[in-house]
Amino acid sequence: MFEFIFYAVLIGIGGTALLDLWAQLLKAVLGLPTPPWHLVGRWFAGMRNGRFVHHAGIGNSPPIANELKIGWTMHYLVGIVFAAILLLIWGVQWAHSPTFFAALVVGLVTVGAGWFILQPGMGVGIACNQAPNPAVARLQNVVGHVVFAIGMYATALLVG
Incomplete structure (x- = not known):
């Protein structure tokens, strides 16, 4: 059990960290905004009060104390959970x-968590269908999860 937790944590953190580096590269090269982790934190924090969906958009919901810290923490925790799922399956x-195939499968399947849970909960609809440019948002989601998969695979090569 310790080995499972050890690898899930390392591989999840590695995949998530590469995703974050990717976001910084996109910001530096293309001027794309980085993910709004404070809003993700607001969404997760709202759950403890029974608020799972922000119909008017998460940006219109009142800020919550420590939402940025909550967002970053949940971002990495979700990455660890996705790595644990990979280890449970394989x-x-x-x-x-x-x-790489196993990491890619998990990376691509987990796009669905964003499309069908996170994004609707934050008020941008299923698969960002209410975003200003849904096709671009979807492409960024898929590419980001492929980068996450590369990070999980590379981390496993380094630590396994």
Whole structure:
């Protein structure tokens, strides 16, 4: 059990950290905004009060204390959970002999968590259909999760 938790934490953090570096690269090269982790924190924090959906958009909901810290924490915790799912499906031995295919499958499937849970909950609709440019948002989601998969795979190669 310790080995499972150890690898889930390391691989999840590694994949998430590469995703964050990717976001910084996109900001530096293309001027794209980084993800609004404070709003993600606001969404997660609102759940403890029973608010799971912000119909008018999360930006119109009142700020919550420490929402940025909550957002960053949940961002990394979700990455760890996704890595744990990978290890549950392919086994802890995957960390010792990783394949990119397994990481890619988990990376792509987890796009659905954003499209069907996070984004509707934050008020931008299913798969960002209410975003200013849904196609661009969806492309960024898919590419970001592929980058996350690369990060999980690379981390497993380094630590396994």
